[in-house]
Amino acid sequence: MDVVMLGGTDAGKTTYLSLMYRWLGEGVGGFSCRAADPYAHQTLTDTGRSVLAGTYPRKTTAPEVHDLVLRYQDQDVLPFRWRDHRGKALTETRASNADVGQLQEDLRAADGIMLFAEAPELLAAGQSRLVRSMTTAVVRALGEREGRRTPLVIALTKFDLVEGRGSSVMERLKEPFAGLAEQAGANPNVRGAFVPLVCGPRPSNVQIPALWLLNSGLISRAERAAADADEALRRGIAAAGQDTLLDRVLSWLDSSKSWRRISEEALEEARAEHARLQPLLTPADRLDGLLRNVDSF
Numbered sequence: 001m002d003v004v005m006l007g008g009t010d011a012g013k014t015t016y017l018s019l020m021y022r023w024l025g026e027g028v029g030g031f032s033c034r035a036a037d038p039y040a041h042q043t044l045t046d047t048g049r050s051v052l053a054g055t056y057p058r059k060t061t062a063p064e065v066h067d068l069v070l071r072y073q074d075q076d077v078l079p080f081r082w083r084d085h086r087g088k089a090l091t092e093t094r095a096s097n098a099d100v101g102q103l104q105e106d107l108r109a110a111d112g113i114m115l116f117a118e119a120p121e122l123l124a125a126g127q128s129r130l131v132r133s134m135t136t137a138v139v140r141a142l143g144e145r146e147g148r149r150t151p152l153v154i155a156l157t158k159f160d161l162v163e164g165r166g167s168s169v170m171e172r173l174k175e176p177f178a179g180l181a182e183q184a185g186a187n188p189n190v191r192g193a194f195v196p197l198v199c200g201p202r203p204s205n206v207q208i209p210a211l212w213l214l215n216s217g218l219i220s221r222a223e224r225a226a227a228d229a230d231e232a233l234r235r236g237i238a239a240a241g242q243d244t245l246l247d248r249v250l251s252w253l254d255s256s257k258s259w260r261r262i263s264e265e266a267l268e269e270a271r272a273e274h275a276r277l278q279p280l281l282t283p284a285d286r287l288d289g290l291l292r293n294v295d296s297f
Helices: 013-026 038-052 097-109 119-125 129-143 167-185 207-240 245-253 259-290
Strands: 002-007 031-035 064-072 075-086 112-118 150-157 190-196
Touching: 002 013, 002 097, 002 129, 013 031, 013 038, 013 064, 013 075, 013 207, 031 038, 031 259, 038 064, 064 207, 064 259, 075 097, 075 207, 075 259, 097 129, 112 119, 112 129, 112 167, 112 207, 119 150, 119 167, 129 150, 129 167, 150 167, 150 207, 167 190, 190 207, 207 259, 245 259
Parallel strands: 002 075, 002 112, 112 150, 150 190
Antiparallel strands: 031 064, 064 075
């Protein structure tokens, strides 16, 4: 699964990633997360520990990519790649055509998209140039995805700096994304969520965006495994219908595969796909329960 994270330099993406990794590393509802690279694991863990102690990471300008694995009850269930794109590809005049093109291609290919926007800035300025550019790019990418399942998270960062917590405040924060939410809501393949985030010594909701995105990845993987199992079973049954004693003899004489052998291989493939499917069902159901109260669209 490939996740694209997009937002401005000050939106808190690096801080979020380190806290999310630390939070999931300790386990949430049976789920945990682990980096494939030991150095990345140590860096993310140390950064998350520093944030909890009140020290924030330095701002970064280069895109980052992390290969991670979602685990459930100490079993790997979903490998995923987390890409951090910087907002300069959408807002800076110095951004090269290659940067812009790469971002758009990554958005088209992504299995999940997460947008970051600072809540206090949204209340003060509404739809900034960056927010407008991000939403335009995502709407364009969603329109080019040809029916693929896509989870989308709009993270409202620095929510602890917002005065008031009522529904009217949330409606104002959602307003700049109204067009994107409307387009996404009309697309049956897009499942979106607004998540207020606090990334600091007292974090809040840091597990929700990642689990929202990965839940869709788990469901997609389970659906592919089920479809592959059904197709292999169909081929196995069809091949069994062609099995005759004469075909077995002729196949033996010319050292070719008999219909019986073809059927056996297809049915074995179906059994293997079903075995691959079973470990995905329980964590997918568990995630649905954990995410039941998320503000979705």
